[in-house]
Amino acid sequence: MQVLCCEDDFECWRDQARQLLRQDIAPHAVVWEDRDHRQLFASEPLPASTPMAGPTAQATRIPARLLDELKRAAQYRVSGRWNLLYRVLWRVAMGERQAMLAGDRDGSELQRRIKSVSREAHHLHAFVRFHPVMGRGGLDYVAWHEPAHDILASASLHFAERLGRQRWLIVSSRDAVWYDGETLHHRQPCPADWAALAESVRDNADPLWQTYYSSIFNPARLNSKVMQGHMPLRFWAGLPEGRVIPALMSRARAGAQKDGQAEAVASKSGKVIRSAAYAKDDSFAGAKPDAKRPD
Amino acid sequence: MELIDKLTVLADAAKYDASCASSGAPKRSSKGKDGIGATNGMGICHSYTPDGRCVSLLKILLTNFCLYDCQYCVNRRSSDVPRARFTPEEVIKLTLDFYQRNYVSGLFLSSGIIQSPDYTMEQLIRVAKVLREEHQFRGYIHLKTIPEADPALIAEAGRYADRLSVNIELPSPDSLIRLAPEKQLVSITDAMGTIESASQESRSDKRAPKFAPGGQSTQMIVGADASDDSRILHTAESLYGQYRLRRVYYSAFSPIPNSPASVPMQAPPLLREHRLYQADFLLRGYGFKVKELIGAQGNLPLDIDPKLAWALANRDIFPVDLNLAEPQLIARIPGIGVRSAERIVSLRRLKRIRFEDVARLRCVIEKAKPFIITSDYHPPQATLESNVLRRQLSDQPAQMALWG
Numbered sequence: 195m196q197v198l199c200c201e202d203d204f205e206c207w208r209d210q211a212r213q214l215l216r217q218d219i220a221p222h223a224v225v226w227e228d229r230d231h232r233q234l235f236a237s238e239p240l241p242a243s244t245p246m247a248g249p250t251a252q253a254t255r256i257p258a259r260l261l262d263e264l265k266r267a268a269q270y271r272v273s274g275r276w277n278l279l280y281r282v283l284w285r286v287a288m289g290e291r292q293a294m295l296a297g298d299r300d301g302s303e304l305q306r307r308i309k310s311v312s313r314e315a316h317h318l319h320a321f322v323r324f325h326p327v328m329g330r331g332g333l334d335y336v337a338w339h340e341p342a343h344d345i346l347a348s349a350s351l352h353f354a355e356r357l358g359r360q361r362w363l364i365v366s367s368r369d370a371v372w373y374d375g376e377t378l379h380h381r382q383p384c385p386a387d388w389a390a391l392a393e394s395v396r397d398n399a400d401p402l403w404q405t406y407y408s409s410i411f412n413p414a415r416l417n418s419k420v421m422q423g424h425m426p427l428r429f430w431a432g433l434p435e436g437r438v439i440p441a442l443m444s445r446a447r448a449g450a451q452k453d454g455q456a457e458a459v460a461s462k463s464g465k466v467i468r469s470a471a472y473a474k475d476d477s478f479a480g481a482k483p484d485a486k487r488p489d
Numbered sequence: 490m491e492l493i494d495k496l497t498v499l500a501d502a503a504k505y506d507a508s509c510a511s512s513g514a515p516k517r518s519s520k521g522k523d524g525i526g527a528t529n530g531m532g533i534c535h536s537y538t539p540d541g542r543c544v545s546l547l548k549i550l551l552t553n554f555c556l557y558d559c560q561y562c563v564n565r566r567s568s569d570v571p572r573a574r575f576t577p578e579e580v581i582k583l584t585l586d587f588y589q590r591n592y593v594s595g596l597f598l599s600s601g602i603i604q605s606p607d608y609t610m611e612q613l614i615r616v617a618k619v620l621r622e623e624h625q626f627r628g629y630i631h632l633k634t635i636p637e638a639d640p641a642l643i644a645e646a647g648r649y650a651d652r653l654s655v656n657i658e659l660p661s662p663d664s665l666i667r668l669a670p671e672k673q674l675v676s677i678t679d680a681m682g683t684i685e686s687a688s689q690e691s692r693s694d695k696r697a698p699k700f701a702p703g704g705q706s707t708q709m710i711v712g713a714d715a716s717d718d719s720r721i722l723h724t725a726e727s728l729y730g731q732y733r734l735r736r737v738y739y740s741a742f743s744p745i746p747n748s749p750a751s752v753p754m755q756a757p758p759l760l761r762e763h764r765l766y767q768a769d770f771l772l773r774g775y776g777f778k779v780k781e782l783i784g785a786q787g788n789l790p791l792d793i794d795p796k797l798a799w800a801l802a803n804r805d806i807f808p809v810d811l812n813l814a815e816p817q818l819i820a821r822i823p824g825i826g827v828r829s830a831e832r833i834v835s836l837r838r839l840k841r842i843r844f845e846d847v848a849r850l851r852c853v854i855e856k857a858k859p860f861i862i863t864s865d866y867h868p869p870q871a872t873l874e875s876n877v878l879r880r881q882l883s884d885q886p887a888q889m890a891l892w893g
Binding site for chain 2: 291292295296297298299302316319320321322323324325326335337351352353354355356357358359360376400401402403405406407408409410411412413414415416417418419420421424425433435439442443446453454455456458459460462463464465466467
């Protein structure tokens with residue numbers, strides 16, 4: 195049994211896997227250890243591969259799609275993540291193409307990991323909350339975001355498409371990405387001063403957004419199960435709106451379900467428009483509270 | 490009035506519009522450019538409110554002052570609600586700020602009718618125009634179209650917006666006359682026609698400026714009148730056919746404060762709205778026709794989904810052999826979606842499909858079981874009567890009510 199470690203780096207694993215394939219080493223004869231849980235007796239270096247006779251020598255042929263899928267599945271954080279990847283690679287190289295398909299035992303696990311990784315990238319795109327820092331540290335926006343998989347480096351360029359030339363930083367406890375207006379930089383581990391900057395803004399509230407969120411919610415349709423299914427609890431702490439959710443839910447349960455109006459609106463006085471002509475008067479834009487709301 | 494107070498009122502006033510989709514726009518990017526905003530065709534849900542709805546766009550009214558008196562609407566002129574009005578600049582500032590903080594992917598702007606339909610439409614267009622031209626905003630813009638506005642204004646709106654929508658409001662013309670006295674079905678469908686022909690023109694000529702590339706959508710209120718599901722879905726089906734609508738949204742009538750006597754006090758079950766969305770999905774994505782989904786009974790069943798109901802009414806087609814059947818038929822099996830059907834077809838090129846293969850695809854296997862044959866499986870329930878099977882498969886077993 196060979197014990198290997200690839201430092202959770204895909205290119206490193208790929209080199210190792212390529213060598214193992216050339217040496218005909220089956221998946222059950224090799225195990226990769228996780229970077230963070232390396233055992234004491236661990237890894238002897240891979241025996242130097244016999245130099246190839248030339249570039250033509252039995253290059254393993256695998257579908258291009260497989261390489262891309264292995265790379266994506268490699269971002270899935272789970273202990274022993276590299277072993278499955280080698281088993282799939284081995285089986286496909288041996289001609290068992292279904293090993294990469296969802297109907298297969300290994301393939302279904304591979305596809306499940308890819309799906310989770312891509313879901314986590316969507317979570318990044320959805321739930322990052324940028325705080326404006328007005329040029330502090332040469333930056334326009336800073337966010338703290340905690341993804342469950344190693345997606346920060348591969349999925350963050352999305353924000354350069356959204357924010358044009360603006361400069362931003364996204365920090366997690368494992369790594370960080372910084373966009374300087376032109377280029378994306380990935381750092382692992384995250385530099386301490388970046389972490390400190392992100393830490394200083396991560397709990398900032400935003401009354402406008404919290405107001406919008408509270409007002410667009412329809413308390414007559416309370417359905418927290420669906421909300422939590424789409425927006426897992428682990429993200430709430432990072433969302434300014436996450437802090438108003440418990441209060442909104444408990445007020446909705448306590449009786450606001452009669453109609454859909456937000457409580458903050460119900461407490462303001464109303465205004466019936468008496469005639470069509472009245473509505474033409476532009477000056478009522480800032481409507482004075484002249485009518486008492488009936489109880 | 491402070492901006493935050495206006496936002497309180499004008500977001501609340503906008504919540505009865507169900508759509509918050511930011512999909513269907515062409516790919517745009519601001520990478521390396523001045524300005525901000527991107528679209529990728531898919532849309533992003535940036536948050537979810539505790540009602541389970543997605544927050545994708547800043548969805549607000551420009552004003553909730555309104556000349557019209559539509560009975561189902563919280564903003565009708567006879568309604569005693571707080572009123573407010575944003576300036577276009579305030580909406581622009583909010584949109585850009587919310588966008589950059591990554592709260593939303595764009596703006597969905599609607600309005601009560603003030604002064605005149607044309608004046609109101611001009612105000613909406615102005616917001617979109619300044620966002621696009623002065624701020625080079627490339628995010629998603631959805632503009633509500635005022636049906637009575639000049640077609641030239643609708644054509645202008647389509648140059649700035651990714652999506653336009655005109656609400657059909659109610660499933661039948663009679664209900665519209667009764668509940669929305671100022672609205673006319675003909676102006677609503679004319680506006681849809683204006684949008685569709687402008688869109689067609691732009692699609693047929695590659696050099697022509699883009700016109701609302703995300704297409705048009707509409708909304709129907711469910712449960713404010715007595716229309717049954719058959720009526721609702723037939724209306725939707727004809728709108729999809731005539732005006733190439735991307736989506737019809739169904740909004741369960743939500744009781745509003747100080748509700749007039751002309752509309753119900755009770756909300757319809759949200760489950761009914763859910764079943765309508767499921768049926769609509771089958772119309773758009775699976776090639777079903779309304780008459781297949783709804784028989785003589787007029788309403789969709791609530792205890793089972795419409796695809797299962799269709800399968801139970803067509804037992805002679807089932808069970809279907811997954812190793813032999815056409816992909817379209819596989820996608821019609823309850824519990825198996827289009828995506829899983831594709832996967833089954835690609836897998837069967839390599840091997841015979843076995844029961845465990847289907848289970849691994851994360852289909853809803855309990856639902857699919859009675860309707861499939863694989864190389865190692867034949868459903869024991871194949872001979873079971875449909876009503877027995879229905880009881881076994883229903884979402885809410887009828888017996889529960891006795892103890893619940």
